[in-house]
Structures are given as C-alpha cells and as structure tokens.
Amino acid sequence: MDPWRTAIATADATNIWIRGHEITSLMRERTFTDAIVLLHLGRIPTPGERKLLDAILIGVCDHGAGAPSCAAARIAASGNRQALSAAVAAGVLTIGDEHGGAGSTCMEMIAAGLAAGTRDGLAADAAARRVVEEAVAAKRRLPGLGHRVHTTDPRVAALFEMARAEGLAGDGIRFMTALEAEAARRIKPLPMNIDGALAAVLHDMGFTPPAGRFIFIVGRVAGLTAEVAEELTRERPMRIKFDVEYDGPPPTE
C-alpha cells in the first residue's frame, strides 16, 4: 500500500504537529476554536474570527433533548449503555439534509449565487434577489429560512451583530439578509434560521460549503455528549416508549 498523503497532522516518537504547528505551542497559546479553524483552513483565526466561530459553535451545540440528533443519541444510550461512542455516533448520524444540514446547502447557494452575480455585474443583494426569483419560478424551497420551533431564531441577529461589530460582515451576510427580505416579499415571511446565518458567516470567513455541515457536527457533538451523560446518569435503561399504531394488513391465520 502506498503511504497516505496528508497536510493536516503528523506525529513522531516525541512530537505532534497540526498543520505545521507544534501541538504543545497550540495547547499553551491557543483555544480549541483556534484549533478548529486551523484544522479546516490551515491558519490561526484573527480574534474577531475566533469570536464568530465560538458563537456559531455555541449556537448549534444543543437545542433540547427532543432535537432529532439528541433524541437518537438518547435512545441509543438507553439500549446500549456500555458504548458511549455508539450513542454519540447515533446522534451524529441524524444530522443531515433536514436536520443541521441546511448550512452546507445554503453555503452552496451563496457561493453559486454570488459567483453568478459577479459574472453579471450584480452586487450581493441583487444576486440574492435573483436567486429568490429563480426559486419562485422553479417552486424550489430556499435553504436557511424558517424553523419548526422558532418564529424568530434569536441566534441570527446575535451572530450578524457580532460579525458587523468585528468588521467581518461581507457578501455572505449581505446575500442572506437580502434573500430573507426578498423571500418575505415574494413568498412569505420566513425568518432566517441559524443554518442560514452560520452559512453566511462561514462563507465570509473563507470556508467552503461542506464546512456548514462539519462545523455544525463539531458544535452539536458537545451537546450530544452532555445529553448522553445525562441519559446514563439520570434515567433507567430502555425507559423510552413510543405509541405505535399498526395500520397494515390484518393478522393472517
């Protein structure tokens, strides 16, 4: 087998480097959030960028025991009590297109919408309006808008205010802000959700679309571990019951 190539991390008998940075220097001088940015972008973030990423990771870390990822992790922990990793993984597996996954889809929309806009000489807000127009014509749902629990998602304003205060609000935020307004005008008022907001900010920091999913996972795993810990210490095994109504073919003889 050929050796695997990697530019991320390496270790020898007495040391470890992350993206070329000695691990003990990072441990002494940096925060975990710095390391997350370093792992993904290959550079240490500025203090403002670190603040924004901290806010994003906190913003998605947990949403209550009934959020699908938390619920799946708890059910797994309830049946399989000796395997902590398994329960956390079951929660991670619940993160996808419909739950925690809109971030990456939204980042694809932002990147494509802005690129098309640039080709045609449109600024970010005009580019966003065109994307709404196309979605209306194609009867396509727009990612990053609406939430099944929140009428207003408080994390959106907090995140955008922080980005503006740090001087880090760029075309991503302009695009998503215009998209929300135009969708409200042409479709219906659908407040932006955290996925739309983090997509805007991550775009402006230079992340590529898959990061929308990856960063959500990193943040949510913090909450999943706490949910699993609570399940194991506070609840008895197999306590979760569901009402099920069978409506299939009647019993055969």
Next chain:
Amino acid sequence: MDPWRTAIATADATNIWIRGHEITSLMRERTFTDAIVLLHLGRIPTPGERKLLDAILIGVCDHGAGAPSCAAARIAASGNRQALSAAVAAGVLTIGDEHGGAGSTCMEMIAAGLAAGTRDGLAADAAARRVVEEAVAAKRRLPGLGHRVHTTDPRVAALFEMARAEGLAGDGIRFMTALEAEAARRIKPLPMNIDGALAAVLHDMGFTPPAGRFIFIVGRVAGLTAEVAEELTRERPMRIKFDVEYDGPPPTE
C-alpha cells in the same frame, strides 16, 4: 409517552437556554470551551480551567491520518462520499477502550484509588503506589501509561505545567505522577500518555469518569471533520487498498 425530563437545554418559539443561560448571552460572551464545560458541569469554568480544557481538546484533536479513528473516517468517506456525517461517525465509533478510551478508565482508577486512600488515611501519592502494587500482584495493566507511537508524549508535561501555573494541580495530578514513577520502579519505565494526563486534570476539575471519553470525542471530532474534508477534496474514491493474505481452508471444488 411521558415528557422527557432534562436539565441541559430547552427552547421555546423565540429563545434557547443552555443550563439556564440564554444562548445569545453565551454566544456574545463565552467561548465554545466554556459551553462544553457548562454543558457537562453546569457551570462556567474559571479562566484557568478554560485554558486547561482548551489544552486538552487541542491535545487530542488529531494524531495523523493513520490514527485508527482518522483512518476509519477516511475509509468510510472513500466509499460513501455523499454522507459527511457517516464518515465522521465511523471515526467516532473507533474510539473505545483501546483508542482514546483510556481516559475514562484512568479516571475510574484515580477516583477509586483516591477514595480508598482517603478511607485508609493515605495521601494521593501513597494511594497511587498502592494501586501499582495491587496491579503488579494481579498482573493487571495500568491505564494511562505507554503509547504505541510516542516514547515521550509531549502533551503530558505541557498540560501538567499549565495546571500548576494556573494553581489547578490537585490530587489527580499528584496521583498520576506518583503512579508513573512507581510503575517505572516496579514494572518498567512507561511514560504517561495524554489519556493519563487528561484524566488527572479532568478529575481535578470535578468531572466524573465518563467525561474522559466524552471530552476525547469532542476534541477528536474536530480533527475527524478535517480528515474527512481532506479525503473528499484531495483523494479519489475507493483509493484505499489493503494487502490481504488468505490463510483459511483451501478452495473447494
């Protein structure tokens, strides 16, 4: 179904609280590492504690593409390229008793060793020496010592120095330091590894043993997401090949 009880997180139509803290306050004022401690211990860490937990999370975030968790995540990504969560989860599932799992076992040993010591009026170092003695008698392996790659694990000294500098070195660190010395004397020189070191520090911060596993998972997921991202952008599908030698029954006719 009865409602699920939880003391971790809750959300309503316009807000989210983590352990009673409004999410937007946390986003504005805290770091992700603060939130991790808050989720697990129900309190905001002191600046020194936060520094130590940052160091632990950075210390375990990645160990090269060939670490079992990273390798499993890459192989999953190589075969299943559309499912980012699946590849990260495959990596998480590789974390267990033999890989990244010694932390929790070690925390159990520290807690039990110190408790038994307290009952018999032994200080932390004497309690550790007794645990080594019992392990030698029972021919039991001691968790937290030795590493398959490192002759010296550089993260150990860095972490303990930081703990001492912050005035946070307690009985956990005393116990593990004495354990390493006594094991070297009675068994063979086996330098402490990061699992042993993080177990000592997490014990001193008030975490219970399962946190040894949970915190490792949270840190490593940062690296796993970067490993999967690199696999997907840099490598072609199904590129990983293994040499396999069949030594079972010969082919039948």
Next chain:
Amino acid sequence: MDPWRTAIATADATNIWIRGHEITSLMRERTFTDAIVLLHLGRIPTPGERKLLDAILIGVCDHGAGAPSCAAARIAASGNRQALSAAVAAGVLTIGDEHGGAGSTCMEMIAAGLAAGTRDGLAADAAARRVVEEAVAAKRRLPGLGHRVHTTDPRVAALFEMARAEGLAGDGIRFMTALEAEAARRIKPLPMNIDGALAAVLHDMGFTPPAGRFIFIVGRVAGLTAEVAEELTRERPMRIKFDVEYDGPPPTE
C-alpha cells in the same frame, strides 16, 4: 504495512471464495442462512440447523417501529434523508447490553455455568440451579428472563419445539429451561425471552458467546432496512416530536 491475515473470504480478478467455497456455488446451491453459518462457523449447517437459524433470524428481525433500534433508525432517517446507511447504522448502534444484547451475556452464562457444572459432575439442569442460587445470593439479575412487552414471549416455545423436533436440543436448552423454572421458584415467575432462547440454541449449535449479539444484529438489520424504507416513503421529514420538560436551573438574566 504487513498484509492482513484472514480465513474468511478472499477474491481475485475472476473469483471470490467464502471460507474456501466458491461464491457462485454458494449462490446456486445454498441459502443466505447457510452463508451466515458458514461465515461464522466455517461450515455449512445441516438442514435442521439451518431451520433453527432461520427461525432465530426471523424471530428477531423486527418488533415494531417503537423498539429502540427501530425508533433510532427512524429518527435518523427523518433528519438525514439522503443517507440510507446512516439510518440503518443508527439502529444498529442502539443494540447493546439492554436491547438485543442479552443473547451474548446469556451465552456466556450458559458456557460458564455448564463448564463449572462439568468440573463438579453436575448435569445441565443442576448447573443451572446452582447459577440461580449464586445470582440470588449476589442479588444479580439473570439474563434471558423477562420482557418489557411480553408476558409470554411466543418465540421461545416455537424455537425450543423446533430444536427438539430436529433432534438439536442439547445442554444449552436444558440449562435455560432449568434456569427459568428455578428462577420462577426462587425469585419470581419471569418467562424466558427470545434472547435466552436464542442463546440456548446457538450454544447447542456450537456458536461462541459474541454470536448472540452478531446474529441478533444480522436479523434486526433486515427489519431496520424495512423501517427506514417505510419512514422515507410514508412520512415527511422531521415529523417526530418529543415532549420535553426542562427541570434544570431557572433562566439567568
């Protein structure tokens, strides 16, 4: 890297062998259940053994959408609709000590109980009575007895009758039957469950204890795939909601 050794399967440019059997011969002449036994025991089962293993695999294949493994798979499918493997895996991860895992624990008890009995000249039923006595003394729960849904588990009698009809009832079945009777006498009437019954039969067929878990997984995955398929075709995304009651610290200002 040294080549991996294996005695299970091998492939070259034009053929594949499973335990030395050419794959196309197996495809033409054998059933899937034969292949499962071949993979695990290295031999083709007798017709009677195949019938018993078919019965076990059918017996555990599904238990309704509310069984923890099925529920976790459905929740994962509900949030992550593009990743079929992820949803099935989330179901698998829910299988553990408390759900579907008693089979392997029970097989360990049978193997150890019978071995200790043999050393002391006890037949299977006497060996089982001693195990109950020891469990009563140690206040230890006995695996394989009781079920949270069934007052009588119909699969037990069916399986044991089939084993007897095929002349395959051995010490495993004698042990578990005696265990159930003695536990009813000394503790309380706790009818044997499918885990206890499959443990007895798999023991009598020559499987080792981990097979109790593995065979359960193989059978249940059939049901999990059907549950996930139904979730994806019949239900809308994110339809699963939980009532959650927060009882942690009150909101801070």
Next chain:
Amino acid sequence: MDPWRTAIATADATNIWIRGHEITSLMRERTFTDAIVLLHLGRIPTPGERKLLDAILIGVCDHGAGAPSCAAARIAASGNRQALSAAVAAGVLTIGDEHGGAGSTCMEMIAAGLAAGTRDGLAADAAARRVVEEAVAAKRRLPGLGHRVHTTDPRVAALFEMARAEGLAGDGIRFMTALEAEAARRIKPLPMNIDGALAAVLHDMGFTPPAGRFIFIVGRVAGLTAEVAEELTRERPMRIKFDVEYDGPPPTE
C-alpha cells in the same frame, strides 16, 4: 406525541406480527430470506424469487477483509473492542455511492430508462441503448459496469442464469444486458458488476430503487459480523498501522 403509524410490524403482550403474519408461523415455515422479502414487499416470495434473493445476499455478503466496509469495521473493532455493534455500524457507514451503492443508482437508471422507453414505444434493449447514448453525450459514468478488482465478475452470469432458469428474467435483465453490450461498443468493454446484476434482478422482482442499497446492507452485515468476530478473536488491539506521508506546511517554531 401522536402515535407512529406503521404497516410493518406490531407486537402485543403475547404475540408479534410481521406484515400481518404471526411470527411463530414465519419461524416454523419460512426462511430468513422469505422474511426479508416480506418485510420489504409485503408478500412471501415464490420459491424462484427466494432462490434469487438468496443468491444476491450471498453474492454481496463478503469480499475479503480489505473491502472498504470490512476494513472500516476491523479498524473500529481494533480500537473499540468492547462494542460489537459499533464496529459493525462503522462497516455499514462505509457503504455508499462508491461502495455497494451502485445498486440503487442502477435501479433508478433502469426504472427511468424503461419508463422513458415505454413512453416512446421502445423495448428494453432499445431503451438501454438510448441511455448509453445519452451518457456518452453527457460524458456521464454508467452505474453497474466495471469493478476495481474483477476483470469478470463471476456473480453476474451466475445470477442471470438462475433468473432465466427460474423464468424470472424480465425487462431489468434485458435492459442491463443491452446496456453492457452497447457500452462495450461505444465506450469500452466494461463487464457488468454485481451491483448492476442485482439491480436488474431486484427491478424484475418489483423492488424500488432504494432496495438496491438496503439489500446490499443486509447481505454485507452477515460478512461484517464475521470479519469483526475474526478481528476480535485472532488479532491484538490496535494492530493496524498505516504509512502516512505528511506533505503540508513545514513545522513552525
């Protein structure tokens, strides 16, 4: 929470039904493969259909320890030795678009190609030729052809011969056979692989496209459990090592 609706399985205090069939009748009279078809299609297969599905499940059950799903399961088992479910799940997670996933993509192509053909009065072989033509024009890869290990996949001929012998070869087989021939003529000789063959047969049996993935998973899980069992009994923990070559930024000071 509203009760969950399901037409698959249900249980009460003394019985279980799968698709309306009493579980003990199924255990006594049917094979596991019958149950798999019943779970997915809601009907007991004919003897010929059962034979074909047995052949498919056997055909995909294992492909050697180095197949990505088997390798990921072994690496997980090597690091996390106490969690059997976790290792099997890691293997399942490796099954996706590039590994074991072509079956469902291929079934979509067959269904769409035949439906378009029917609209335009084309028989199955002409419909397949048109799909090849379109793929050539669009420079799109055709699923179900080619294999990284096999120059000829022996399972294809075995399966198609069995389908013909049982009188069950329909438009799916005609479509894939014509596709292979036309692709050889217009692109290059790319022999059909097992994914293409099982897609054809499952289509002809009335399965919908996702079954291509689900049936592969059910079959492969049999092999994954055997691979994990061998890893745990035969190998020491953490024995798997990879050569990794770091080519990222040089170490910083």
